[in-house]
Amino acid sequence: MSARPMGARPGGARLVVVEGLDGAGKNTLTTRLVAELGARGLSVGRLAFPRYGTLHADLAADALHGGQAGAADSPHAMALLFALDRHAALDALTGLAVAHDVVLLDRYVASNAAYTAARLGPDREAEVVEWIGALEFDRLGLPAPHLQLLLDTPVEVAAERAGSREVAYPGRARDRYERDADLQAATGEVYRRLAAAAWRSPWRVLGADPAVPELADLVVDPTPEPAPHPRSRGVAG
Numbered sequence: 001m002s003a004r005p006m007g008a009r010p011g012g013a014r015l016v017v018v019e020g021l022d023g024a025g026k027n028t029l030t031t032r033l034v035a036e037l038g039a040r041g042l043s044v045g046r047l048a049f050p051r052y053g054t055l056h057a058d059l060a061a062d063a064l065h066g067g068q069a070g071a072a073d074s075p076h077a078m079a080l081l082f083a084l085d086r087h088a089a090l091d092a093l094t095g096l097a098v099a100h101d102v103v104l105l106d107r108y109v110a111s112n113a114a115y116t117a118a119r120l121g122p123d124r125e126a127e128v129v130e131w132i133g134a135l136e137f138d139r140l141g142l143p144a145p146h147l148q149l150l151l152d153t154p155v156e157v158a159a160e161r162a163g164s165r166e167v168a169y170p171g172r173a174r175d176r177y178e179r180d181a182d183l184q185a186a187t188g189e190v191y192r193r194l195a196a197a198a199w200r201s202p203w204r205v206l207g208a209d210p211a212v213p214e215l216a217d218l219v220v221d222p223t224p225e226p227a228p229h230p231r232s233r234g235v236a237g
């Protein structure tokens with residue numbers, strides 16, 4: 001029998017999100033966490049956003065590579081596509097939460113808050129963070145995470161990793177956001193403010209190469225501050 005962390009089933013899995021810049025190492029860290037938690041006898045569900053291969057995510061990817069008549073010029077259009085991608089994943093998310101002890105998400109709602117706020121600039125940050133939270137959690141009904149992990153890899157390191165990935169996988173050309181160093185730097189700053197404000201859940205800020213066993217302890221630890229009420233406000237929003 002697997003050891004179940006308190007707070008896991010039957011009340012539903014712990015929902016833990018890995019956030020960070022493009023190339024920060026989210027996918028790699030998520031894979032390592034899945035292995036570590038699995039070795040502890042825990043069952044882990046995993047989902048990455050955007051969900052490429054599905055409608056809204058593919059439209060978003062197309063736009064970020066210059067398609068869809070320039071839709072990527074509109075930060076709000078992009079944010080709506082990403083939000084609708086998550087909305088369409090609600091059943092899948094619920095299924096994972098019922099079936100597993102832990103659900104790890106590689107990007108979630110905070111990605112939309114961070115990138116969209118970074119595109120619109122500091123003057124509109126509070127407004128856009130408020131909009132994304134109200135849209136996705138309150139209106140679309142996406143579940144609040146128990147914990148959000150910010151993989152705070154330095155922007156230069158993340159860019160280097162994203163660049164070498166592009167060389168290694170020719171089909172993996174960097175998109176508009178990945179090529180925009182200023183956007184990446186601004187996004188990192190918004191992420192740090194979201195974490196500091198405990199936006200929509202407790203957060204932990206991690207260095208570029210965090211120790212996975214300690215992180216696994218944190219992921220299953222039911223004691224950190226409970227997820228705030230869905231309407232609680234972070235970052236002024």
Ligand SMILES: Nc1ncnc2c1ncn2[C@@H]1O[C@H](COP(=O)(O)OP(=O)(O)O)[C@@H](O)[C@H]1O
Nearest residue numbers: 021022023024025026027028029161165208209
């Ligand atoms: N801790 C690490 N140390 C060195 N390289 C890493 C590390 N984590 C990821 N990488 C490499 O950096 C690149 C981007 O990692 P990835 O996990 O795909 O990032 P993300 O999912 O955040 O875009 C990959 O080529 C990966 O092998």
Ligand SMILES: Cc1cn([C@H]2C[C@H](O)[C@@H](COP(=O)(O)OP(=O)(O)O)O2)c(=O)[nH]c1=O
Nearest residue numbers: 022049050082107108111112115116177178
């Ligand atoms: C999931 C999500 C991603 N994004 C951005 C972050 C990335 O720059 C971009 C594409 O997502 P990303 O995870 O980087 O996909 P990939 O690296 O596999 O191409 O979209 C948002 O702006 N909002 C969101 O909700």
